[in-house]
Amino acid sequence: xxxxxxxxxxxxxxxxxxxxxxxxxxxxxxxxxxxxxxxxxxxxxxxxxxxxxxxxxxxxxxxxxxxxxxxxxxxxxxxxxxxxx
Numbered sequence: 001x002x003x004x005x006x007x008x009x010x011x012x013x014x015x016x017x018x019x020x021x022x023x024x025x026x027x028x029x030x031x032x033x034x035x036x037x038x039x040x041x042x043x044x045x046x047x048x049x050x051x052x053x054x055x056x057x058x059x060x061x062x063x064x065x066x067x068x069x070x071x072x073x074x075x076x077x078x079x080x081x082x083x084x085x
Contacts (some may be wrong), residue, residue, distance in 0.1 A: 007063045008037060010037070011030060012028060012029045012062045013028040014047060014061065015057055016059040027062070029062065043064065045063065045064055046065045047062050048060060
């Protein structure tokens with residue numbers, strides 16, 4: 001069974017607001033936290049809805065997306081040189 005990694009939460013204030021133009025999200029994050037969790041100058045994060053808004057009105061929270069696709073192995077059938085093309 002695959003071991004579950006612990007989520008790395010990003011301190012943030014993310015609020016969903018309704019405007020006359022539709023719904024918008026306002027996100028406030030610290031640059032230092034983003035830089036500390038970046039890879040190759042990028043950060044992949046998940047923004048998820050909170051069960052209940054915080055006392056300050058935050059409706060969402062953020063955490064680092066640590067998903068990494070499995071590396072594909074070269075199969076021995078791909079090395080068949082008998083193919084006519």
